[in-house]
Amino acid sequence: MSVSAFLEAQKHQAGRHLSLAVAIGTLAGFLLIAQAWCLTEVVGGVIFEQRDLGQVMPWLWALLGLFLVRALLAWGAQQTAFHAAIRVKLSLRDQLYRHLQRLGPGFLSGQRTGDLANSLSDGIEALEAYYARYLPAISLMALVPLSILAFVFPLDWLSALVMLVTAPLIPFFMILIGKGAERRNQRQWRQLARMSAHFLDVIQGLTTLKLFNASRREARMIARISDDYRRGTLSVLRIAFLSSFALEFFSTVSIAMVAVLIGFRLYWGEMDFFHGFFVLLLAPEFYLPLRNMGSHYHARMEAIGAAERMLEILQTSPPSAPAGDGKTLAAPPSTIQFQGVGFTYPDGRKALQGLDLRIQAGEALALVGPSGAGKSTLLNLLLGFLQPQQGVILIDDTPLSGLDPSSWRRQIALLPQRPSLFPGSLTDNIRLADPAASDEAVVEAARMARAHEFIEALPEGYRTPVGEAGRELSGGQLQRIALARAFLKDAPLVLLDEATANLDLHSEELIRQALAELAQGRTLIMVAHRLSSIGAARRILVLDQGRLVEQGSHSQLLTEEGLYAGLVRSYTGGR
Numbered sequence: 001m002s003v004s005a006f007l008e009a010q011k012h013q014a015g016r017h018l019s020l021a022v023a024i025g026t027l028a029g030f031l032l033i034a035q036a037w038c039l040t041e042v043v044g045g046v047i048f049e050q051r052d053l054g055q056v057m058p059w060l061w062a063l064l065g066l067f068l069v070r071a072l073l074a075w076g077a078q079q080t081a082f083h084a085a086i087r088v089k090l091s092l093r094d095q096l097y098r099h100l101q102r103l104g105p106g107f108l109s110g111q112r113t114g115d116l117a118n119s120l121s122d123g124i125e126a127l128e129a130y131y132a133r134y135l136p137a138i139s140l141m142a143l144v145p146l147s148i149l150a151f152v153f154p155l156d157w158l159s160a161l162v163m164l165v166t167a168p169l170i171p172f173f174m175i176l177i178g179k180g181a182e183r184r185n186q187r188q189w190r191q192l193a194r195m196s197a198h199f200l201d202v203i204q205g206l207t208t209l210k211l212f213n214a215s216r217r218e219a220r221m222i223a224r225i226s227d228d229y230r231r232g233t234l235s236v237l238r239i240a241f242l243s244s245f246a247l248e249f250f251s252t253v254s255i256a257m258v259a260v261l262i263g264f265r266l267y268w269g270e271m272d273f274f275h276g277f278f279v280l281l282l283a284p285e286f287y288l289p290l291r292n293m294g295s296h297y298h299a300r301m302e303a304i305g306a307a308e309r310m311l312e313i314l315q316t317s318p319p320s321a322p323a324g325d326g327k328t329l330a331a332p333p334s335t336i337q338f339q340g341v342g343f344t345y346p347d348g349r350k351a352l353q354g355l356d357l358r359i360q361a362g363e364a365l366a367l368v369g370p371s372g373a374g375k376s377t378l379l380n381l382l383l384g385f386l387q388p389q390q391g392v393i394l395i396d397d398t399p400l401s402g403l404d405p406s407s408w409r410r411q412i413a414l415l416p417q418r419p420s421l422f423p424g425s426l427t428d429n430i431r432l433a434d435p436a437a438s439d440e441a442v443v444e445a446a447r448m449a450r451a452h453e454f455i456e457a458l459p460e461g462y463r464t465p466v467g468e469a470g471r472e473l474s475g476g477q478l479q480r481i482a483l484a485r486a487f488l489k490d491a492p493l494v495l496l497d498e499a500t501a502n503l504d505l506h507s508e509e510l511i512r513q514a515l516a517e518l519a520q521g522r523t524l525i526m527v528a529h530r531l532s533s534i535g536a537a538r539r540i541l542v543l544d545q546g547r548l549v550e551q552g553s554h555s556q557l558l559t560e561e562g563l564y565a566g567l568v569r570s571y572t573g574g575r
Helices: 003-009 017-048 053-108 113-125 128-155 157-166 169-204 206-211 215-267 273-295 297-314 375-383 405-409 426-433 439-448 452-457 475-489 505-518 554-559 563-572
Strands: 335-344 350-360 364-368 390-395 412-415 493-497 523-527 539-544 547-552
Touching: 003 297, 017 053, 017 128, 017 273, 053 113, 053 128, 053 297, 053 375, 113 169, 113 297, 128 157, 128 273, 128 297, 157 215, 157 273, 169 206, 169 215, 169 273, 169 297, 206 215, 215 273, 335 375, 350 375, 350 390, 350 523, 350 547, 364 375, 375 412, 375 493, 375 523, 412 475, 426 439, 426 475, 439 452, 439 475, 439 505, 475 505, 539 554, 539 563, 547 554, 547 563, 554 563
Parallel strands: 364 523, 364 539, 412 493, 493 523
Antiparallel strands: 335 350, 335 390, 539 547
């Protein structure tokens, strides 16, 4: 689907508002013709028929009424068109958010946050002028001039012919010039997305940049990128101004041609004043919708540039079927099997190759291996964020792809390396695992996660508000909040992605104690980037370049003198 077709396909989200806005605008066009007629009656009556004020007063009152009604119609058309645009924006934003949720973290991890944020905020807002101004203008461009021609032809076919011949020149040159601006505008939106992504990355990593004395270098780079964007924007504006000049030039010349023809025929007595003046008043109004459409054409260019990224996101196929289309688990699984599972990333990197693995319920195992060996990919496959490209993952005897994703994920508690907290109280954040949980259950989960003491020490306790990403809390406190979620969810399968990384010794010990308690009676799969965190594992799986090269207990693997033994020696400094 092209970007233009995508924008057209969203029109139905506006309901009847767009059609109503066009109908109101067309009605205002008819009133404009009536206004020109009234004004012609007043001027002609005063100048040629020597009418006094009392005689033309009815026409003046009619003019006043037409002015007021046209003003109300203009306001109504504008409000209706903006309501249409708002409906489209809300619907499209909802589509994008829901589709991003279906795409999952597997897709989001490969995207730049600033790029997505720009598409969901500024990109969607850029569509407002397209639906509120451009689409109504393109309909009125045809309806209003045709209505005027219907009145002009019987009175002055020559002026009507001039209008009919010159009118197509305005949109023709507008499109001719606008095509170049459209390509440049799309390039500008892509550049804006990259600039937004880079700027957000710099802001998020500002502390690291300060530590390495690189903040000034990044500031200079942002200044250079901003200047490049400014130059590109000015080049688009130059073409836009050229388009506006062409529109004004051709409309002015066309109106002048009509005026000259009417003037000569009035001078030669071939035309009466009433008809000539009436047609002359309508001539500028005939070209006005064409000029308005030209001035709103930049809204189309901006919308196409903004919608390009949205269409790309919406056309990305989600890795799993929508919730509710698969089998629902009635009980916790007894076995998880990987049969010949393979997965390759779009850049060609093989994350997993022919993986065969069987995990029993209640088993605690650790995944170790060099960076890029496929450990995190295995977790993402289990979560359903990615789908195997070869082989199958069986939950008992059912393929994971045949399970309802929401039903399967209710069986899983995930403890990532960097837990996410959201604006709200600590109770709200813990209760994300079970929205129906009581306050007592939340407190008990926090106790088991060794988080109760530090929460109680806070000024507002469990009602303490936390900011985005939990910036008021330390890394150890964040992990214990995530652990409290896992205890509250009470899921039979627990996935850990190095939950003790980057913590102080005291926090690490508290989390180890809580993890040992969490592992009781549950299946535990942990990704271990540091070998000190595999103490709770009964079986260790060693991955290398996507293949399972070793498995066994810590002592068994040390005696085999394989990859695991080498990793242990590297970690302990050869001891």
